[in-house]
Amino acid sequence: MPSAEEESAAEAALAAAAAEARACRLCAPHLPLGPRPVFRVSTTARLLIIGQAPGTRVHETGIPFNDASGRRLRAWLGMDEATFYDVSRVAILPVGLCYPGRLPRGGDAPPRPECAPLWHPRLRPLMPAIRLTLLVGSYAQTHVLGPGQMTARVRDFRAHWPEIVPLPHPSWRTTAWERRNPWFVEDLLPALRALIAEVLA
Numbered sequence: 001m002p003s004a005e006e007e008s009a010a011e012a013a014l015a016a017a018a019a020e021a022r023a024c025r026l027c028a029p030h031l032p033l034g035p036r037p038v039f040r041v042s043t044t045a046r047l048l049i050i051g052q053a054p055g056t057r058v059h060e061t062g063i064p065f066n067d068a069s070g071r072r073l074r075a076w077l078g079m080d081e082a083t084f085y086d087v088s089r090v091a092i093l094p095v096g097l098c099y100p101g102r103l104p105r106g107g108d109a110p111p112r113p114e115c116a117p118l119w120h121p122r123l124r125p126l127m128p129a130i131r132l133t134l135l136v137g138s139y140a141q142t143h144v145l146g147p148g149q150m151t152a153r154v155r156d157f158r159a160h161w162p163e164i165v166p167l168p169h170p171s172w173r174t175t176a177w178e179r180r181n182p183w184f185v186e187d188l189l190p191a192l193r194a195l196i197a198e199v200l201a
């Protein structure tokens with residue numbers, strides 16, 4: 001058990017790193033709406049959600065997954081908003097901390113490539129209580145596990161169980177993907193909900 005002094009030093013170290021990240025402007029010239037890092041970290045969180053990057057609504061509000069994708073993700077996880085946004089239990093750290101803009105052909109641009117290599121190694125080691133990491137979408141999966149095919153990886157969800165679970169990005173496009181892959185709702189989600197309940201208990 002860490003002493004009260006050790007806990008307080010760990011909290012101070014994480015708060016300092018998070019403050020630096022929130023002040024980051026490294027790739028500002030590439031960000032159409034400017035830097036606004038959106039993430040939530042704590043030394044006590046047991047569940048870490050690594051997503052893609054903020055969309056415009058998340059950029060405006062500063063609240064991660066505060067959109068239709070977030071509602072779909074919470075429904076998958078069987079998690080209410082109060083639990084999802086309880087940073088003492090759930091940390092949220094996307095691959096790109098700021099809104100990256102749109103692609104010319106439509107859809108959000110990929111997370112900025114400078115971001116995760118800079119901030120994840122600074123922030124992740126300062127969250128020692130994490131027991132389960134959800135990799136939400138192919139960018140998060142590639143960042144943590146290396147290159148791979150999203151559906152194959154999610155289907156093989158027990159490969160890194162119970163520490164790491166890959167999930168699709170919960171965009172509206174995933175509705176059709178869910179219909180094509182019924183094992184996701186029938187097998188993965190019930191097992192994941194039980195695992196999350198155990199991790200957060």
Ligand code: SF4
Pocket residue numbers: 021024025026027028035036037096097098112114115116118
């Ligand atoms: S996307 Fe990441 S690297 Fe770029 S300004 Fe935001 S925090 Fe910094």
